[in-house]
Amino acid sequence: MTAVLSPTGRTTITRHRERGATDREDLLAVLEEALVCHVGIVRDGAPVVLPSIFGVDSDGPDDGGTLYLHGSVAAPWLRESPGATLCATFTLVDALVLARVAFSHSMNYRSAVVMGPGRLVEDDAERDHALRLIVDNVVPGRSASLRDNTRKELAATVVIAVPLAEASVKARTGGVADDARDVAAGGWSGVVPLRIAAGPIESDVEGPVPDAVRRRVARWGGASDAR
């Protein structure tokens, strides 16, 4: 387990280096908060980018821990992933930064880029573990209340592992950065914070909402009671 990210040339930040983070904890924090990532593969020489949910095992078997992706056995991009280089990018938008001039407009954000070879997960125990982590990345603790995956469900699912070793994290925080001349010229500027709002929960059944779901919604500031 590496404590510090070790980006290679292709994950080294070239622009706004002051926004780069090098701690593994920063990487894991972005992955914990993100609901989806955008996975890039190369198909017939062209890039293909698809949204996907994911799971994280910071103590997983791969160098730096393991990112898990999954999908149907019928999904072309997953069939092509084993052995290929994948890029998974995670982005959290925290605020609009509305400057006095177009050029200085920006966003506050946290983003992470993970690159590495896709490994087809073949061991049944690791596959089951990965699928639980994928559910738990969306609603922490939820998988504990669900029955085991059936053999049929597992047979229909491809799980791909990517090492968390080659990665970079970038963030912008703070306010508007207009230069002095534009500030002096007047005009409005400001920041609009953004966040996810959740709920009200739409239950299909009578009875209490599971604690894991209530906690997940409460973390977003939503009411944890069902409508």
Place this chain on the structure above:
Amino acid sequence: MTAVLSPTGRTTITRHRERGATDREDLLAVLEEALVCHVGIVRDGAPVVLPSIFGVDSDGPDDGGTLYLHGSVAAPWLRESPGATLCATFTLVDALVLARVAFSHSMNYRSAVVMGPGRLVEDDAERDHALRLIVDNVVPGRSASLRDNTRKELAATVVIAVPLAEASVKARTGGVADDARDVAAGGWSGVVPLRIAAGPIESDVEGPVPDAVRRRVARWGGASDAR
């Protein structure tokens, strides 16, 4: 201007075809609501995916209209984009769909994938127009209140155009789709709607918040007064 999307083999939806949309209006609706896209390029044979803001001109000069991307002249991915195939993917997460079994967990979402050749925008009028559209995609109408870009600002900025011709749109809506046996086995299921919450606006200056900013925040359901 094409009324119907004409996906090629590489943007044809292969999984959950019932979730596909073919109307150009569906594509433009996703792009209008998205704040960032994830742009994929191929570098040294590997995929690289980066988050980016963008602008849309549905009547732009490219086939199907034009997607505009921009960035610093120092950003490697933009220098490499002219002539290369780009993939830009837009994802809106609308709800967590929490089923009784792990396999049936899902999300409600709307996503769009645009693929096409990057064109370096060299005409100054088109560059200025594109940069205004990029500001206005974040806060509609904002660019009208901002001074023109200076020659220095334009010289520091690369603008790339991608046709909106080769694209696909996919969406999931609705509730949990557990099969009858899992429903009969009991257990909780439900849907957690998600949305963006904005504000309160943090103004840098005294005086009223511009109407465009107030409207943008109000569309997300936020209070349009500054804190």
